[in-house]
Amino acid sequence: MVSRLLFQSFKRFNSTYKGPGKSYLPPKPIDNKPTHKELSPAQRAYLDRVIRVDQAGELGADLIYAGQYLALSHNKKVKPIIKHMWEQEIHHRKTFNELQTQYRIRPSILTPFWKIGAFGMGFATGFMNKEAAMACTEAVETVIGKHYNQQLRVLSNNFKDIENLNNGQNDDSIEIQHLKGTIKVFRDEELEHLDTAVQNDSKNAKPYWLLTESIKGVCKTAVYLAERI
Amino acid sequence: MSMKGMINRGIKGIRQFHSIYHVNPTIIDLNKIENQILNKAYEEYVPKYGFNKKSIELASKEFGINGGGIFNFTSNSKDVKMELCLFHLKKCRDELNKLAQSEEFREIMGNNNSKEIDRLRSLIKYRLSLNKKIINELPGLLGYVLINKDRLIESMKELHELSDDLTYYSGDKSNDFAWYSKRISVSGLIIQSELFMINDKSKGFEDTFKFVDSKLKEIETAGYIYNSIEEWIFFNAVSIVNLLKSQLSRG
Numbered sequence: 001m002v003s004r005l006l007f008q009s010f011k012r013f014n015s016t017y018k019g020p021g022k023s024y025l026p027p028k029p030i031d032n033k034p035t036h037k038e039l040s041p042a043q044r045a046y047l048d049r050v051i052r053v054d055q056a057g058e059l060g061a062d063l064i065y066a067g068q069y070l071a072l073s074h075n076k077k078v079k080p081i082i083k084h085m086w087e088q089e090i091h092h093r094k095t096f097n098e099l100q101t102q103y104r105i106r107p108s109i110l111t112p113f114w115k116i117g118a119f120g121m122g123f124a125t126g127f128m129n130k131e132a133a134m135a136c137t138e139a140v141e142t143v144i145g146k147h148y149n150q151q152l153r154v155l156s157n158n159f160k161d162i163e164n165l166n167n168g169q170n171d172d173s174i175e176i177q178h179l180k181g182t183i184k185v186f187r188d189e190e191l192e193h194l195d196t197a198v199q200n201d202s203k204n205a206k207p208y209w210l211l212t213e214s215i216k217g218v219c220k221t222a223v224y225l226a227e228r229i
Numbered sequence: 230m231s232m233k234g235m236i237n238r239g240i241k242g243i244r245q246f247h248s249i250y251h252v253n254p255t256i257i258d259l260n261k262i263e264n265q266i267l268n269k270a271y272e273e274y275v276p277k278y279g280f281n282k283k284s285i286e287l288a289s290k291e292f293g294i295n296g297g298g299i300f301n302f303t304s305n306s307k308d309v310k311m312e313l314c315l316f317h318l319k320k321c322r323d324e325l326n327k328l329a330q331s332e333e334f335r336e337i338m339g340n341n342n343s344k345e346i347d348r349l350r351s352l353i354k355y356r357l358s359l360n361k362k363i364i365n366e367l368p369g370l371l372g373y374v375l376i377n378k379d380r381l382i383e384s385m386k387e388l389h390e391l392s393d394d395l396t397y398y399s400g401d402k403s404n405d406f407a408w409y410s411k412r413i414s415v416s417g418l419i420i421q422s423e424l425f426m427i428n429d430k431s432k433g434f435e436d437t438f439k440f441v442d443s444k445l446k447e448i449e450t451a452g453y454i455y456n457s458i459e460e461w462i463f464f465n466a467v468s469i470v471n472l473l474k475s476q477l478s479r480g
């Protein structure tokens with residue numbers, strides 16, 4: 001039992017692991033021909049950052065839940081709750097992994113640290129108690145939810161000027177639509193996780209304020225770094 | 230130049246976000262007059278006069294332009310010789326890109342029996358064979374682009390683009406640190422092979438290709454070391470955790 005659990009957690013560390021499943025990418029254009037004009041260097045630089053930081057973030061989320069699951073596996077009541085959120089994070093991570101290779105984005109060079117740090121944070125809070133684990137989830141999902149909203153704002157406002165080669169009008173390519181759609185779904189799921197955490201007594205964690213504020217600080221720093229390096 | 234300035238200059242221009250639905254920037258934009266001049270110089274005068282100002286001047290003349298003055302406005306380096314050297318590197322990358330887009334190559338990629346490392350091997354050999362055309366000028370070119378600090382930054386940028394292309398075309402799908410270790414290994418391999426190549430007198434550069442084979446074997450083995458270190462850290466962490474759990478639950 002424990003070994004199966006360990007194996008499950010371990011799979012999350014192993015980058016070469018590819019689970020069964022469908023493609024997470026937008027469909028290829030007809031004849032592989034572009035449908036839209038070139039993106040500006042600033043737009044490309046922005047997309048580059050978005051995918052790098054989101055990939056690192058979802059990797060972190062996956063491993064936080066892996067750590068919590070390992071630490072709280074004896075708790076029959078919270079186990080399925082964490083499992084459900086964890087499975088959604090696995091899906092998020094796989095999606096951004098595929099987007100990163102598809103669009104030829106450089107992953108964050110700090111990836112090994114994100115792995116160890118996230119797993120450590122999940123395990124440590126889970127090891128304290130269920131409430132601390134939920135406070136950790138609350139803090140992380142608060143930061144990530146805001147972060148995704150910010151990205152959606154920029155993707156809606158700063159990508160309006162790209163001409164469609166087929167009709168001469170300015171609109172979003174399927175690529176941009178797909179990215180926006182993906183982020184929207186994930187944002188909603190992160191906010192569900194936030195609700196779940198609050199419903200499961202995250203506010204009773206001690207010391208609540210110190211725990212959530214410091215985890216928020218860590219997340220913001222990680223976002224800053226993963227966007228850039 | 231400050232460290233930050235160097236890094237900024239080094240990163241500027243490196244490809245970001247390769248789009249599927251949008252037109253991507255080209256490697257060499259032949260609509261630009263300076264690239265037409267460089268192309269002419271490279272194809273017609275470099276074989277005779279080498280990577281020199283003279284080749285540029287002769288090519289410019291055909292376009293009715295005197296000297297290489299135009300490059301003061303269009304290049305980072307403001308150095309026509311450097312621009313010509315970089316043009317060779319870009320031109321080869323462009324050829325590689327064409328190969329990767331071709332039907333035959335797509336077929337090879339679709340074939341599940343071919344391994345990533347084998348595809349990488351053929352791509353590297355193909356890229357090296359593009360040097361044959363200018364092999365007599367290669368020592369001069371390498372000497373020029375690698376020796377001065379500013380030029381080194383420019384050529385490293387181009388080298389990174391090349392190793393990124395080679396790794397990507399060979400089918401790399403890595404999502405983590407392996408992304409870096411692969412590209413760094415390929416860059417190192419390219420430099421070493423080109424330095425080997427300039428002294429290679431064997432028929433058809435057999436020895437260079439053998440050198441590539443042996444170096445790739447080393448990389449193939451070393452590539453696994455990284456994953457083992459990661460596994461090693463993880464397994465140690467897990468066993469400590471288990472020890473702690475069993476010790477603490479006893480108390």
Ligand SMILES: [Fe+2]
Nearest residue numbers: 058061089092
């Ligand atoms: Fe997520």
Ligand SMILES: [Fe+2]
Nearest residue numbers: 061141190193
């Ligand atoms: Fe989440």
